Amino acid sequence: MAFDQLSDRLQMALRRVRGKARLTENDIDEMMREIRLSLLEADVNFKVVKNFTKEIKEKAKGDKIMKGLNPSQQVVKVVHEELKELLGGETSVFALDKSKRTTIMLCGLQGSGKTTTAGKLAKYLRKQESIKPLLVALDVYRPAAVDQLVTLGKQLDVDVFEKGIDEKPETIAKESLEYADEHGHDVVIFDTAGRLHIDETLMDELRSIKQTLSPDEIFLVLDAMTGQDAVSVAEHFHESLAITGSIITKLDGDTRGGAALSLRKVTDVPIKFMGLGEKLDAFEVFHPERMASRILGMGDVLTLIDKVSENVDEDDMMNMMEKMMSGKFNYNDYLKQLKMIKRMGSLKGIMKLVPGAGKMMKNANVDDKKLVYIETLINGMTNQERKNPDLIKKNSSRRRRIAKGSGRSVAEVNRLIQTLDQQAQAVKKMGSMDPKQLDPNNPLKGMQDMQQPSGKQKKGKGKGKGKGGFRF
């Protein structure tokens, strides 16, 4: 996830003070230097960084920490709180006023991902608010931009209003509202052409579109990989249009995404959503609190819970757990489990949300294809074999047949058998475990044991050591 590398550096800085009973002035200075470099490497605007480190330093030097019982934890807390503040404090809930039609205008630089975001936003709002969205193509400049939106509309089964590229965007915008009224669309999303924030002619055009529409929302779409210039971009767009919010895209990359941190600070408008991939459902509400936790490597359990509850039927889940606990876990159940996981999105994405897993997964190669292979293997089994795992375990010609039939190797069949075994055992252990004995610092312990035999995950290489290497 985006902020992983930033959290590495911060963690390294904080490791120095971890366990110390008392911080010296020197410790704090040292730490601030690391935090400063870390944030600069993360593309956070240098002015923002300056204020950030200054504030933390003051707090860290305050009596509270110097004389506190566990200073390192206090510092983590202060950094976390400040980061959260920097990202906007509270989650900005985007609620539609359903008593009337809502108009949303997207704007931004070229290539920031406006068109894709328009599609994602339409899909998201339709799912969350059960409304009927309309997409409007106002990018009459970029070749085939209209095509792109029309194609997205088809994929999503959402109406797209377009007038080709011969009319002025203002005119198209106006007509689209009439169309929306006639066809009962309650949300209209306008995809404008990308433009440089210093291009006065095109910025004028945006202002004039704004005047025509007086949209309820104007969102600035910003690429998470943007460098120091993010501030200048945001300032210009905000000055010209008075944006009401922003959307950060491409956060599924390995960028540290510091642009998000500065953007909020400079414009003082909330970051509403984030884009996390090319798939049209890779789109989430932006949570400052959770993002701050991610930065500090604390994982993001809340998002995981959201994902699970959104995509998994509770009854299914309970049945599964019961089965697992009773030790009667067979291949049919395993298949069901795989499907549940798949519904939640990519495995790698999910693992990132588990506290502690971010680190573990850093060098691990999680391949979603593996899940497909396992599915193929299970599909190659007879009904009897699926219900009774022992049949395969005790008969090598069955194993050979399954391997051959699914185009995988016998070794993979063996590994699958092992995985099923280990999983059943791990769950049994979990069931009989005293909750007090669970290691609060490592909630993943059980999971790690569970997953190792599958050969899917190697532990992150050199955990804690040689981490300095990420500075390229």
Add this chain to the structure above:
Amino acid sequence: MGFIKNLFQSKKRREKAQKYKIGMEKTRQNVFNQLNELLKSGEKIDEDLFEEIEEIFIMADIGVDTVLKLVNHLRQTVEVKNLHDAEDLKEIIVEEMFKRYVQEEIIDTNLNVEDELNVLLFVGVNGVGKTTTIGKVAHLLKNEGKKVMMVAGDTFRAGAINQLKVWSERVGCEFFSKPEGSDPSSVMFDAIHYAKENDIDVLLCDTAGRLQNKQNLMKELEKIHRVIGREIEGAPQETLLVLDATTGQNGLSQAKIFNEVTNLSGVVLTKLDGTAKGGIALAIKETIGIPVKLIGLGEKLADLEYFDIEEYIYGLFSDVI
């Protein structure tokens, strides 16, 4: 100030550099005026000054490591030469930036286009301007008398094939595509065979934008690269990473990983007509050794220039020297 003055003594040079200066007007105004302000005659050289210089370079998105090294070097030079006046630093900064970029190599920014069939492969993350760049490069090569064909290798993004097609019509060159969703390697394969039969000089191959941490997509790109090399010996003659000048530190990661997969020959720095400085390109050259070959300065076909480090620095510092 002899060093820099010598660089720009010829009139032709100056005229060409002027173009950079106009293209990068905003960049200059934003960042390097501050440097000029800072390095006034009579100002004292102290730790605060170094810190401010550091921040100015950071603001230009030059990699943090590169900046730290640069500023450390400045500290040393100041000590060795026993300098006290901030103005003396101007020349040293420019010279040091130049040296760091060039690293005593001869940097040829010309595109490697030979007499036989050439393949130029364009790679990069999403939204950096690959397709637009191909349009401009096609225009450039066509003007040099080459028979050019664009290959629509982005079969994934909605509308990508059409976008390239529109560019080919604007330029007036050949265009090759297969239906959306086709395997991009097969598009390259077929395009190369078509080009061999039709006496094409240069193939400009578009690829879908991909984030460098997506393993499967990078494998796909590796395959594209491999297939091209298998069909024509020595191809692709150029593999160019298209890099958005607004990109921050992530540019390094992009260059590094794309280089591992496709063996980059150069960088095209796009959108340099905004306020972004594209300083990360300097860090890329320093740490990975891949030079900038071309820069994009606008949305028109002719808004493409061969990169020239001297002119780039001159564009940045013309008020300073």
